[in-house]
Amino acid sequence: MTARGIALLAAAVLLLAAGFRYGYPDLALLGAAAGLAVAAALAFAAWRPRLGVSRTAEPERVARGDPAAITLTVRNSSRVRAATLVAVDRCGPASVPVPLLRLRPGRDTTTTYPVPTHRRGLVPVGPLGVTRRDPLGLVRVSRSYGGTVTVRVHPRIHPLRAVPAGMTRSLDGRADRVPHGSITFDALREYVPGDELRRVHWRSSAKVGELMVREQVDTAEPTLVVLLDDRSEAHTPDSFEHACEAAASVITAAVREALPVSLHLVSSAATGPFLDVLTEVDLRDGDLSAVLRRMRSQRLGDTLIFLTGPAGRADLGAVSGLHGTYPVVVAALFDDRDAATEPAAGLIIIEAADGAEFASAWDSVRGW
Incomplete structure (x- = not known):
């Protein structure tokens, strides 16, 4: 009940009590009228509209900043009553009004609205919230209809033209470049x-x-290992978004060239489709030293790409220690181009302000 309804119900009780206690029939009549108004409002709100709700997302997976839309269809499944309702569809943190005016029995209405894709992550859409009020505003009832869909906003992908060359390995541990296959x-x-x-x-x-x-x-087919530094102490929020874009760009280029590629996080194991992992990943605590020891012992590929933020510059020495295990080691630093970088043997360092600049610097590397 609304505040008005509670006040009217209290007034009805007081008027009825005063009218019968002191013998004032007019007060009792007013109290009875107020009580009937509240009862009528409750009966009005008790009616549950029969609505069928369906929604589709086009597309369900979208790059950050690209357009996506939700098509919502609401059908009045009732046979006798038209529906005039106030409906709101939930779309991420926002609420989208859905007009339902005189929706006749057996009819449906369709509305389309954009999905906010300015931030990477999951955007839950739905359910449809329907609010009904009685004409006097005494009772308000909110109900939910339909399920939910999730739009995945993955990092923006920047095209990469260059891919690493293959490495030939022998039993004595040597590695040489093989441009034509072996x-x-x-x-x-x-x-x-x-x-x-x-x-x-x-x-x-x-x-x-x-x-x-x-x-x-x-052995001419390179195996790319992408290590995304998702430690909270290594990144700013912006630098982490740029690192996710770089990881998505490298993985997409590898898939395009049919090259084996794997994605690893510092804080946890990456399970599931790589773009979905990059959509949901967030900054957290992690132990980079333990991850580097594991990658040194397992030797997961021949080209290691380490993506980190401003504070990750202090870890470049430890990363360069993997050069004996991985013939090519690339470290990308985001949002920290002004600081001095100590040269590290066997380490290719890319410093970029964002994902687009990373793609340009990647294509200009002559060491592939």
């Missing part, structure tokens, strides 16, 4: 039916007592 030995495994006999390694088979088969890989 198939080389990778590991030994047990023979299984269907393996080609020309791949059997007879010397190892004689030592082990079982047939051993050579596994070979194309």
